[in-house]
Amino acid sequence: MADLWQNAMDHAVAAARRAGQVVREALLDDRKVMTKSSSVDLVTQTDQKVEQLIIQSVKEKFPTHRFIGEESVAAGEPCILTDDPTWIVDPIDGTTNFVHAFPFVAVSIGFSVNKQMEFGVVFSCLEDKMFTARRGSGAFCNGEPLQVSGQKDIQRSIIATEFGSNRDPEVVDKMFSSLRNVLCIPVHGMRGAGTAAINMCLVASGCVEAYYEIGMHVWDLAASSLIVSEAGGVLMDVEGKDARASADGGDARRGAKSVRCACVFRRSGRSDVPTDRRSQQQNHR
Numbered sequence: 695m696a697d698l699w700q701n702a703m704d705h706a707v708a709a710a711r712r713a714g715q716v717v718r719e720a721l722l723d724d725r726k727v728m729t730k731s732s733s734v735d736l737v738t739q740t741d742q743k744v745e746q747l748i749i750q751s752v753k754e755k756f757p758t759h760r761f762i763g764e765e766s767v768a769a770g771e772p773c774i775l776t777d778d779p780t781w782i783v784d785p786i787d788g789t790t791n792f793v794h795a796f797p798f799v800a801v802s803i804g805f806s807v808n809k810q811m812e813f814g815v816v817f818s819c820l821e822d823k824m825f826t827a828r829r830g831s832g833a834f835c836n837g838e839p840l841q842v843s844g845q846k847d848i849q850r851s852i853i854a855t856e857f858g859s860n861r862d863p864e865v866v867d868k869m870f871s872s873l874r875n876v877l878c879i880p881v882h883g884m885r886g887a888g889t890a891a892i893n894m895c896l897v898a899s900g901c902v903e904a905y906y907e908i909g910m911h912v913w914d915l916a917a918s919s920l921i922v923s924e925a926g927g928v929l930m931d932v933e934g935k936d937a938r939a940s941a942d943g944g945d946a947r948r949g950a951k952s953v954r955c956a957c958v959f960r961r962s963g964r965s966d967v968p969t970d971r972r973s974q975q976q977n978h979r
């Protein structure tokens with residue numbers, strides 16, 4: 695049976711690749727940096743230009759489709775998800791990295807119908823890695839299949855997180871308290887690429903066991919949420935409830951800032967974790 699949305703997914707991949715070229719070229723010039731909610735919540739003209747390029751290209755091909763774009767919402771567009779085919783776009787995920795030429799910058803394009811992600815595309819444009827997922831058809835990086843880590847023991851895991859752009863001392867204290875709690879489990883290590891989308895693609899790739907962040911937005915994770923779940927991972931909120939609903943834009947319906955945790959372990963975990971950890975051979979794939 696013909697895939698109704700394959701044509702749209704092909705368009706998304708091509709648009710993400712073109713957008714990545716714009717990002718790479720912009721890195722050769724001065725980047726005009728502006729701020730949004732705080733002095734560390736950055737946006738550039740490239741973010742805005744890339745979002746408009748993606749949205750205009752989609753409008754020409756799919757004139758009835760709707761959009762939720764990070765910079766359009768910042769400019770006052772509504773952030774409401776309907777059952778209509780909707781493109782959820784983060785033109786540059788990792789804007790702070792882009793400003794500093796720190797080499798993890800992603801173009802993230804998710805596509806939702808009936809409030810369910812149909813495909814996700816994350817282009818890590820400085821690594822030239824195209825992460826894709828079609829609902830029910832698996833997740834891939836440059837065409838190679840992805841699978842989350844098989845590690846069942848958090849004490850043998852790497853956990854990723856991000857600090858966001860809130861510098862309120864009380865919020866920072868809470869973040870550091872979470873960091874301390876996770877590190878002292880103990881875990882092998884903690885990492886952060888500086889972009890939610892790439893952190894989640896690292897989980898889908900099996901090199902990071904879990905990623906959490908408090909305060910992500912729907913455009914940060916719409917595409918990568920499907921890449922994670924199609925790679926065998928799960929998304930949950932801070933209470934452990936299935937977060938795909940909100941990752942599919944639930945918070946967009948409410949127009950609220952998300953408080954969400956994208957924790958991913960393999961779907962079917964058994965508790966055959968060896969009790970005596972000291973003598974266990976640490977086998978990592």
Ligand SMILES: O=P(O)(O)O[C@H]1[C@H](O)[C@@H](O)[C@@H](O)[C@@H](O)[C@@H]1O
Pocket residue numbers: 764784786787788789790856857858859888889890891907909910914
């Ligand atoms: O680079 P962005 O699209 O703004 O997304 C970032 C966000 O700015 C930062 O605060 C963190 O939440 C990151 O995880 C996002 O990717």
Ligand SMILES: [Mg+2]
Pocket residue numbers: 784786787788890913914
């Ligand atoms: Mg983002």
Ligand SMILES: [Mg+2]
Pocket residue numbers: 741764784785786787788789
């Ligand atoms: Mg962004």
